Amino acid sequence: MNFQEYDAIDFACDESFQRYCLEEHDKDVLFWQHWISRHPEKNAVIAEARHIVELLSARQGNRLEQLKHLEDGIARYDLLQQALSGEPEPVVILREKRAPRLLKYAAVMAGIALLAGSIFFFYPRNPVPGKNVVINAGKDPRKTVVLPDGSAVVLRENSTVQLSAGFNRENRRLSLTGEAFFDVTQNAQYPFIVHTAAADIKVLGTVFNVSAYTDRQTETALFKGKVEVTPSGNHGQKIVLQPNQKLITGETMPGAVAPLDADPVNHKAKEIAWVRSRLEIENEPLEVIAGKLEKWYGIKVVFADEEVKHYRYSGTFESETILKALDALQLSYPFSFKMLNGEIIISK
Incomplete structure (x- = not known):
């Protein structure tokens, strides 16, 4: 062939x-x-x-x-x-x-x-060429953004990512302060790399969480694929994580691989309890469901058509990102959605 x-x-x-x-x-x-x-x-x-x-x-x-x-x-x-x-x-x-x-x-x-369905992207309306782009969650408990390469990022309250100049055109590098959950699209030409004060994380897979609140400590938790962690100041040491493993690195910590911390009741990883959403819907209109999504994911949802507000859904599901939540709803009663000026717009 x-x-x-x-x-x-x-x-x-x-x-x-x-x-x-x-x-x-x-x-x-x-x-x-x-x-x-x-x-x-x-x-x-x-x-x-x-x-x-x-x-x-x-x-x-x-x-x-x-x-x-x-x-x-x-x-x-x-x-x-x-x-x-x-x-x-x-x-x-x-x-x-x-x-x-x-x-x-x-x-x-x-x-x-x-x-x-519709794929939407977050990016400033008028980015300045050669300048870094900063995205801040502010006081929102969670802020969901979709980067220009299609990767979804959920930022925790008061967390910030800074995209390097030329992101998705010349590189896929960003810096993180705080905590974020990543669902990364693959691109062999430009590896996805997260910089923190304590480590550099090269993405070899797709789904992971990074907590980097303190100046010299970073916790990387992997759920799918692989990531390669290089502690700051020790570029010769590269630690590859497998799914359901985490690594804590810091100024006085060489880094030790450990299993994720599972909740004894629901057996879900505690490392992403802050981002995990369980939607329980019982014959509810889409307008009500959209309000729940808006509150949980920290992104405004508006309707372009009045009729769509009254579409009704039932069911229970868990979702890591708002994209997957909306996609799951679309399966039973189709509608369209897109992002414009930082808002999700739902229409027929």
């Missing part, structure tokens, strides 16, 4: 590539890491493909079913092109036809939008 001829959609339709993106199988992860390292000319295409896979996975539904919808969409696009050109209808073989790339990609992304 000649992967060098693949475009972004071809990679996104490949099940092995999907497992690599979602870290579901070590063999696929190792294969694609090796292949990508040997083909740096495909970095832009790979990044585009990974974004498609992330969109396909965002709704927590059946990924194989979503993949079928994606492939059906490509097939329908190809058939439409044939009908417009007046050519006889041949047997359709996916991934061997090459439609004009821009139009084909636009059509497929439109289909993914129906599957995955």
